[in-house]
Amino acid sequence: MTVLVITGTGTEVGKTVTTAAVAATALAAGRTVAVLKAAQTGVLPDEPGDAAEVARLAGAVSTAELARYPDPLAPATAARRAGRAPVRPWEIAEAAAKLATEHDLVLVEGAGGLLVRFDADGGTLADAAVRLGAPVLVVATAGLGTLNTTELTARELASRGLESAGVVIGSWPDSPDLATRCNVTDLPEVAGAPLLGALPAGAGALSPAGFRAAAPTWLAPRLNGTWDAAEFGAREAL
């Protein structure tokens, strides 16, 4: 069973575009892929959610979404305000495990960061990852402030015995400042896990064909085992 849980150091860090890049890379390698958005908040019933955005960018993936709540809030809060049942971590795990029987790779995207609550009992995506025994990919921001939030996330994963699959920078700016360039060196250190790649800013605005062609190169350093910091302007920072 290959399930990869995709979390982030917060909301709006690029989890969805990173999920799409991982999916596109796997599809290009001939693997079948499913994307599970555990709970979608802040999107109306007839609007495309994160899973649909992944399919638009990456191509032929199966998509699933366990619940959708209109308020743009943490799932537990949005469910409470909607007067609807929350999504439980065991439901996320069960749905991912079922998809894994039918696909080579299942990508599970949470909502916001790792400890965002899904239910009134404090259930989180981390609880679902523990049930699945699945590795967790952490999407981080590029600039100043990311070292703290990435280390907090990594420590929480470690305290639960969860494997970190590594860190991906969700949006690498065209003109990286000093902190951003230094972070290429420091992020793997504070995460205790490899920096797997970085998506260029604006990646989500590429045409689907352009996105699919480029996505494997954003994550390729890991695949080749040779992350080249210089490629991202880091060398001057050293």
Ligand SMILES: Nc1ncnc2c1ncn2[C@@H]1O[C@H](COP(=O)(O)OP(=O)(O)OP(=O)(O)O)[C@@H](O)[C@H]1O
């Ligand atoms: N590399 C990128 N290229 C283009 N746009 C990006 C990139 N990274 C993030 N964005 C933009 O930033 C916003 C947040 O990105 P995204 O939807 O991936 O965040 P998220 O971490 O999935 O948030 P959520 O917690 O809501 O799921 C979106 O409007 C997206 O278009």
Ligand SMILES: C[C@H](N)[C@H](N)CCCCCC(=O)O
């Ligand atoms: C609505 C938003 N885009 C996400 N889907 C939900 C983010 C919840 C974040 C909660 C928090 O950490 O304060």
Ligand SMILES: [Mg+2]
């Ligand atoms: Mg998202």
